[in-house]
Amino acid sequence: MKVYITKYALTKGILIKESEISSNTDDMIRVNGLEFYHKPEWHLNEKDAIQQAEKMRSIKISSLEKQLEKIKKLNFTI
Numbered sequence: 001m002k003v004y005i006t007k008y009a010l011t012k013g014i015l016i017k018e019s020e021i022s023s024n025t026d027d028m029i030r031v032n033g034l035e036f037y038h039k040p041e042w043h044l045n046e047k048d049a050i051q052q053a054e055k056m057r058s059i060k061i062s063s064l065e066k067q068l069e070k071i072k073k074l075n076f077t078i
Contacts, residue, residue, distance in 0.1 A: 004049035
């Protein structure tokens with residue numbers, strides 16, 4: 001079945017791969033027999049994958065803004 005992988009959405013984008021549901025659990029898939037992904041790293045439709053990628057982007061932007069504020073407040077006077 002075709003799945004949308006969002007695990008690396010912020011570095012490689014959303015990947016589309018063929019996979020099968022793992023026999024261990026319904027929330028895990030196997031791709032090429034070597035790669036395993038758990039929910040929410042994969043999605044069955046493009047809409048859900050895009051929503052997850054947007055959520056990941058928003059969290060990352062917020063984190064970077066906090067880092068930037070900390071760096072701006074640094075004072076190097078002795």
